[in-house]
Structures are given as C-alpha cells and as structure tokens.
Amino acid sequence: xxxxxxxxxxxxxxxxxxxxxxxxxxxxxxxxxxxxxxxxxxxxxxxxxxxxxxxxxxxxxxxxxxxxxxxxxxxxxxxxxxxxxxxxxxxxxxxxxxxxxxxxxxxxxxxxxxxxxxxxxxxxxxxxxxxxxxxxxxxxxxxxxxxxxxxxxxxxxxxxxxxxxxxxxxxxxxxxxxxxxxxxxxxxxxxxxxxxxxxxxxxxxxxxxxxxxxxxxxxxxxxxxxxxxxxxxxxxxxxxxxxxxxxxxxxxxxxxxxxxxxxxxxxxxxxxxxxxxxxxxxxxxxxxxxxxxxxxxxxxxxxxx
Ligand code: Q46
Ligand code: ZN
Ligand code: ZN
Numbered sequence: 001x002x003x004x005x006x007x008x009x010x011x012x013x014x015x016x017x018x019x020x021x022x023x024x025x026x027x028x029x030x031x032x033x034x035x036x037x038x039x040x041x042x043x044x045x046x047x048x049x050x051x052x053x054x055x056x057x058x059x060x061x062x063x064x065x066x067x068x069x070x071x072x073x074x075x076x077x078x079x080x081x082x083x084x085x086x087x088x089x090x091x092x093x094x095x096x097x098x099x100x101x102x103x104x105x106x107x108x109x110x111x112x113x114x115x116x117x118x119x120x121x122x123x124x125x126x127x128x129x130x131x132x133x134x135x136x137x138x139x140x141x142x143x144x145x146x147x148x149x150x151x152x153x154x155x156x157x158x159x160x161x162x163x164x165x166x167x168x169x170x171x172x173x174x175x176x177x178x179x180x181x182x183x184x185x186x187x188x189x190x191x192x193x194x195x196x197x198x199x200x201x202x203x204x205x206x207x208x209x210x211x212x213x214x215x216x217x218x219x220x221x222x223x224x225x226x227x228x229x230x231x232x233x234x235x236x237x238x239x240x241x242x243x244x245x246x247x248x249x250x251x252x253x254x255x256x257x258x259x260x261x262x263x264x265x266x267x268x269x270x271x272x273x274x275x276x277x278x279x280x281x282x283x284x285x286x287x288x289x290x291x292x293x294x295x296x297x298x299x300x301x302x303x304x305x
Pocket of ligand 3: 286
C-alpha cells in the first residue's frame with residue numbers, strides 16, 4: 001500500500017477520502033483537517049482562549065496536542081470523577097494527562113477540578129445517593145461534567161469548550177437519536193453549540209475524523225493515553241451502535257461520514273426540519289447562578305440536596 005502523496009509506505013488507508021498516507025503525511029494531514037473543520041464551522045479564532053476537556057484518553061489528548069500545534073491558546077481541564085472500580089480509573093487518567101504535559105507540552109496549563117475534594121462526593125457516591133443516579137452513574141456524570149466545564153470556562157474567560165468527540169461518537173449518537181426520533185436532540189446535534197445565556201460555546205474540532213484516525217495519530221505521535229475505558233461505559237448502547245456502524249462501514253466505506261454529513265446538510269439547508277423543544281425559559285439557579293429550565297435550583301445543585 002503506497003502513500004497517495006509521496007509513494008512511500010502507507011500506514012493508513014482512509015477509504016472514505018480515497019486517501020492512503022505514510023506516517024509523515026498522515027501526521028501533517030490530521031492537523032490540517034482539524035484546522036479546516038475549525039474554520040468551516042467557525043469554532044474559534046487564534047485570538048480566543050479555548051478550554052479543552054481532557055480525560056486522559058486518546059481523543060482528548062490528541063486534540064489538545066493538535067490545537068497547540070496549530071497555534072491556538074488551548075488550556076486543559078481535567079475533572080477528577082473519583083471512579084476507581086478496582087482499576088484506579090480516575091487516578092490513572094489524571095496521571096496520563098500529566099505524563100502528556102511532561103513528555104510533549106511542558107508549560108501547558110492544566111486546570112484540575114477534583115469532584116470529591118471540591119464538592120464532597122465522587123460520581124459513584126453521587127450515583128448512589130441521588131435519585132437521578134440510581135443505577136445510572138453516566139446520567140449524573142454527564143450533568144456534573146457539563147456543569148463544571150461551563151463553570152471553569154465562564155470563570156476563566158474562555159471563549160469555547162472543546163471536546164474530543166470524533167465522527168464515530170457523533171454518528172453513534174445520531175443513530176440513537178434517529179432510531180428513537182428524538183427530534184429535540186436532532187435539532188441541536190451539531191459540531192458547534194453557540195453560547196447562550198450563561199452557557200459557554202461548545203465545539204468538537206475532531207468531528208470529521210474517524211476514531212481509528214485519532215488513535216493512529218496518538219500512536220504515531222507517541223502520545224501515551226489510558227487504554228481502559230471508564231468501567232461504567234462497558235456494555236453501553238453507544239458502544240453497541242458503534243459496532244453496528246463499523247460493520248456498515250466495512251460493507252460500504254464512507255457510510256458513517258455520509259450519514260453524519262448528509263444529516264447536517266439536510267437539516268441546515270432546511271430540507272428537513274426538527275422542532276426544537278420550544279422556547280425554554282432559562283433563568284439563573286439561585287445557588288450557583290448557572291442557567292436552568294427547572295425551578296429555583298438547577299439539576300446540578302439538586303444532586304447535593
Ligand atoms: S466517564 Fe462518566 Fe463517561 Fe464513565 S461514568 Fe459514564 S459518563 S462512562 S464519557
Ligand atoms: Zn507520504
Ligand atoms: Zn445550580
């Protein structure tokens with residue numbers, strides 16, 4: 001297999017782009033692709049500060065690396081969720097973020113928020129104690145992460161929060177939302193969620209990249225990351241949809257990319273319209289000041305009641 005650019009030995013074949021690249025051309029191509037995505041969707045500019053949510057996994061560390069390489073003012077945010085589950089998941093993942101800085105980006109700024117240290121309870125404890133979390137740590141965890149990311153972004157004056165979601169993640173969510181005709185979610189699923197009333201802008205610069213591409217990039221750049229998945233992700237429906245979509249991709253290369261891009265095109269051109277949840281009344285939570293649609297207290301503050 002030969003590199004489409006130089007004829008050298010290709011290390012990756014991206015059939016959806018009809019492109020095979022050698023290691024040197026691939027590690028050049030991926031940041032360029034990311035840059036194009038940032039510009040196409042008007043994610044942020046070099047003059048703006050970006051907060052990258054890092055988990056110690058390949059996508060978020062590769063994203064932080066690429067944004068710094070591209071010259072963006074990117075700082076990391078690690079949220080210590082206190083998930084141990086006999087594999088020391090959270091401790092290991094923080095260690096990976098620190099190792100990344102030491103090995104690749106000395107001088108990079110990492111903000112660390114330890115949930116149990118700052119708020120008194122870890123995710124497993126919260127999942128146990130709150131009504132919302134019974135048997136569903138991910139539901140509590142998603143809420144907690146959104147709240148803390150937003151808080152740190154607002155307090156630190158960041159223009160946007162960047163997450164490492166790749167195309168596989170987005171397509172799995174799209175499939176899930178489509179199968180259930182979750183029109184409210186379909187109306188909002190996008191590479192950029194604009195800032196509104198106390199909620200920071202959210203962007204996904206890796207949204208055009210397949211997971212195998214971010215993994216190959218991390219490997220070729222010698223980025224060490226945590227291989228273990230969060231123990232609570234095992235057997236999740238998202239993983240199941242990813243497997244199904246990979247089978248589809250094998251039979252029909254480019255299927256994942258087409259599904260996602262055609263969805264965005266159809267919706268953004270108005271060819272199909274989904275009704276958003278309606279005009280929701282957002283008002284500040286009396287305790288933390290973050291916007292909420294509920295009563296006086298936002299869902300995050302209610303968790304600790
Ligand atoms: S970290 Fe949190 Fe994920 Fe673990 S508990 Fe679920 S949501 S699976 S991305
Ligand atoms: Zn080449
Ligand atoms: Zn609140």
